[in-house]
Amino acid sequence: MIEIKDVSKTYVSVKRRLRLFQKDFELNGDKDEESTISETYVKKGLIFKKKIKHTHALNKIKLRIRHGEIFGLLGPNGAGKTTLTKIISTLVLPESGTILVNNHDVSTNPTPVRTSLGLVTGGERSLYWKMTPLENLVFFGRLYHLSKKEAEKRALELIEKFKLNDKKDELVQNLSTGQKMKVAFCRALVHDPPLLLIDEAERGLDPRASKEFRKFLKEELQEKQGKTILLCTHNMEILDELCDRIALINKGSIIALGTPERLKLSMKQKHILNLQSHQHIPKDLFDGLENVGSISSKCEDEFHFTDIEIENGTEIANQVLQRIYDAKIKVDEFSLKTATLEDVFLKLTGRKLDDEAEGLDG
Numbered sequence: 001m002i003e004i005k006d007v008s009k010t011y012v013s014v015k016r017r018l019r020l021f022q023k024d025f026e027l028n029g030d031k032d033e034e035s036t037i038s039e040t041y042v043k044k045g046l047i048f049k050k051k052i053k054h055t056h057a058l059n060k061i062k063l064r065i066r067h068g069e070i071f072g073l074l075g076p077n078g079a080g081k082t083t084l085t086k087i088i089s090t091l092v093l094p095e096s097g098t099i100l101v102n103n104h105d106v107s108t109n110p111t112p113v114r115t116s117l118g119l120v121t122g123g124e125r126s127l128y129w130k131m132t133p134l135e136n137l138v139f140f141g142r143l144y145h146l147s148k149k150e151a152e153k154r155a156l157e158l159i160e161k162f163k164l165n166d167k168k169d170e171l172v173q174n175l176s177t178g179q180k181m182k183v184a185f186c187r188a189l190v191h192d193p194p195l196l197l198i199d200e201a202e203r204g205l206d207p208r209a210s211k212e213f214r215k216f217l218k219e220e221l222q223e224k225q226g227k228t229i230l231l232c233t234h235n236m237e238i239l240d241e242l243c244d245r246i247a248l249i250n251k252g253s254i255i256a257l258g259t260p261e262r263l264k265l266s267m268k269q270k271h272i273l274n275l276q277s278h279q280h281i282p283k284d285l286f287d288g289l290e291n292v293g294s295i296s297s298k299c300e301d302e303f304h305f306t307d308i309e310i311e312n313g314t315e316i317a318n319q320v321l322q323r324i325y326d327a328k329i330k331v332d333e334f335s336l337k338t339a340t341l342e343d344v345f346l347k348l349t350g351r352k353l354d355d356e357a358e359g360l361d362g
């Protein structure tokens with residue numbers, strides 16, 4: 001369904017930094033006009049230093065997303081998830097590599113690609129706020145070449161399905177975030193595309209709506225209608241519950257791929273011991289202890305949080321705790337938990353999912 005071959009993307013953007021006020025610098029010219037003086041430019045009486053920045057957002061990505069599967073893309077902020085979604089949906093061109101959606105190349109033949117997919121993004125920009133949900137849906141249906149009658153029928157069906165009946169004639173700007181999100185979903189589905197791309201779209205849904213959303217994706221869209229779904233999210237619970245396969249993405253590269261079970265199995269018999277203390281727990285305290293894996297720690301509000309990966313659960317945990325006790329470090333709280341997708345990510349990258357991406361710029 002989606003074939004991604006060696007796709008790379010580098011963004012080129014301009015960084016600017018205020019250098020001087022113009023009064024401190026002798027310059028002629030219109031102060032309100034933007035004018036470039038080599039690497040320095042003037043705007044509204046201020047002088048800026050400009051620097052070109054290259055961000056390598058994707059690096060030779062290879063993936064095949066199969067027909068009818070729910071495929072998850074999991075990675076921290078800045079990993080490249082949205083960039084990949086934008087390239088698949090023809091909003092951004094790749095710098096190199098190819099993507100085929102149902103055998104149509106996104107770069108050279110975008111029209112059939114656009115017809116075959118619906119895109120839901122986390123922002124609420126995909127709707128006209130001065131129009132009602134019904135007007136929006138009919139409008140977008142017409143853009144996808146549905147007749148007026150078909151567009152209205154489809155819009156009303158979706159409004160019914162998403163329980164938006166009492167909101168269908170209100171201006172979108174007066175809807176709550178979750179309600180706007182539901183209308184954005186309807187918009188993506190109005191032309192009944194076989195492929196749905198969802199980028200962080202579950203944000204803003206309350207727990208009940210989130211549960212309904214998962215059920216709808218799995219039972220209605222995947223199982224009944226056979227749609228293929230690409231899901232980008234930080235919400236591991238959703239990925240774990242819904243996805244047939246997951247790719248972990250970090251700094252623009254795919255670092256692991258498999259079913260949620262298989263990914264977690266790579267951490268089989270691993271437990272994570274979480275400790276909270278007032279004192280730092282040095283890593284070398286556990287030197288020579290077998291079955292102790294990676295150790296990560298961070299300090300927040302005078303508390304030290306330490307996560308220790310261990311094998312064979314409780315027995316090793318006791319030995320670890322004994323060493324801390326022997327070093328006269330007081331532990332305020334501890335817990336032992338089984339591995340999650342987040343731990344798989346940590347093991348592969350040494351980073352947590354909520355760490356900001358770094359070291360990408362060239």
Ligand SMILES: Nc1ncnc2c1ncn2[C@@H]1O[C@H](COP(=O)(O)OP(=O)(O)OP(=O)(O)O)[C@@H](O)[C@H]1O
Pocket residue numbers: 011012013055056057075076077078079080081082083084357360
């Ligand atoms: N239009 C742009 N111009 C310059 N750099 C960009 C642009 N869009 C994204 N980037 C950079 O590309 C990298 C990947 O961004 P992207 O939005 O794809 O990440 P993401 O995985 O979707 O992150 P998040 O979880 O925060 O949504 C980031 O370093 C980001 O700053």
Ligand SMILES: [Mg+2]
Pocket residue numbers: 081082083199200
């Ligand atoms: Mg994103």
